Amino acid sequence: MERLASSRRAVGAAVAVSVAVFALLAMAGPALAQNGEGETGVSLFQAILVGIGYYLSNSPWLAGNGGFFGLYRPLVAGFLVGIILGDPVEGARIGAAINILYLGFISAGGSIPADPSVAGWVGTALALGGGLDAQAAIALGVAVGTLGTFIFFTRMSVDAVFAHWADARAEAGDITGVSRMNWLPPQIFLFIISFFPAMLAVYLGSQVVSDAIVWLTDNAPWILSGLQIAGGLLPAIGIAMNMRFIFRGSVVPYFFIGYILAVAGGVGQEGGALNIVSLGIIGVALAFLHVWFVGDRVVQSRGA
């Protein structure tokens, strides 16, 4: 009885959310699609692959870690979108640019500040399909990533229902049933609320983005310049978000060492004397020295 009641509630909630998502897209779709077909757009098949990728990044199927620590990151997502759209190098570059903003991303206690994954999958696909360069794509990715939190919160709310289904199976002493309630219904629901919005956003949106860029180039090029400038400023936020956690105590000086070395060595520039891997090796060496010489003191003072 209890199981029946809770299942009806869950189905009701799942249907309501799905209908709401579809209704939004159905209303937005025709308006977006009016811009007609062009050669720069994304094909339906490519959009489906992007949607599946976005679902997978939230799913457990890649040993958990391959999702959240892998496909969820715009760097990886951008590269895979690049493969799907036929330009892995540019895709990786766009994904990398978007990802800097989420360097300080931490999901803790069941909340996320933004959705890096949707910024990576949908943002890269829109930028690549629409013909936006990496630095200007950062702002687009941020906007998409902020909207993406809606999907996460929907999922977190509705999934509670499946926990009650699991309770009912536990009451029956059904071990397999409890296990199944943890993955089968929530994953079906997650697929619905993640795959379809991402797929439709990419399919309908890439043409809009490319039309917008053409229009802006003719009528208001300063907006594109502004996006470009923003692409130089916004990474500071991602870097500073991460500095909140590690830019403290005895390791602060290493930030300046890293900065000076990177400027002097031309990291990231063609023909630079140093690259990020050589800096990484210097970093590991210094980390050993630091822990060796001051580790005891730091650990003791923290423990006391």
Place this chain on the structure above:
Amino acid sequence: MTAETPNTEQPRVSLTRGDVRWSFWLWTFFSHANYNYERLQGTAFAQAMAPIIRKLYKDPEEIKAALKRHLVFFNTEPNVGGVIHGAVIALEEQRANGADIDDDAINSVKSGLMGPLAGVGDTISQGTITPILLAMGISLAQAGNVLGPILYFVLEVGIMLSIAYFMWMQGYDRGREGVTSMLRSGLLDRVILGAGVLGNIVLGALTAQFVTVFVTLQVTIDDASFQLHELLNQVLPGILPLAFVLLTWYLLARRRVSPIWLLVIYLGVAMIGAFPFWGDQACPSILNPFFQPDYCVPPPPEGAAFLGG
């Protein structure tokens, strides 16, 4: 040892390494499959315990009790926190063999350790390892090297799975006391300290590579004119991005400005900087229109190709 007689005198049921490993993989895959506001990873914990419960308990009432015991609220960092599951499996095994361990004892291990290990675990996995590897992958990818994302993925997932397996088995082998002593030993503090060194160096490098701040103010004294940007760069190469990141850090960490606000403000600054207040501007540059309408510095490194391929 799947004895069909459950409650004989000395029913020693012991778990094999395979049971513990199967439980580990169930958790590793499905820890966030049903993440929700009410229980967070509660149902995932129960699923991970499924092979353990099936092996240890034969009495339907005990199975029911065990399932309910592990369906409660639970939330921790899934990789480092696996040490809790290992310890709980060890407790369940002792309990099934007649040790005096009640529900409260098991619940207190779970609820007592999940908070601290979430803190330590998030610091290690999401707070240090991930951004360091990401930063390296991002830097390589930006230079046009597709090994960036590939190396990141392989290293990140490999390291996370290794940590997760190690912690899980440590928890099972050493039990609750082992977990506590590991937390006290300072080993994790040392790891975090070393990662802090590497992380700061990499963040410094990312600042140099990705943050671009340009000031086009031109100072004219008598007949000689100086570009402020170049003057500043002569003081310290790349001084503006460095100062800008430190300012952002100060606002975020010290003044508690919300990152969303900063996003909006920085976007606004960029747009104002690009807006052609005095006629057409061929090239984007911050503050340019305010000070020197005729002066234009070409945009830094890559050039302003908006309609790339």
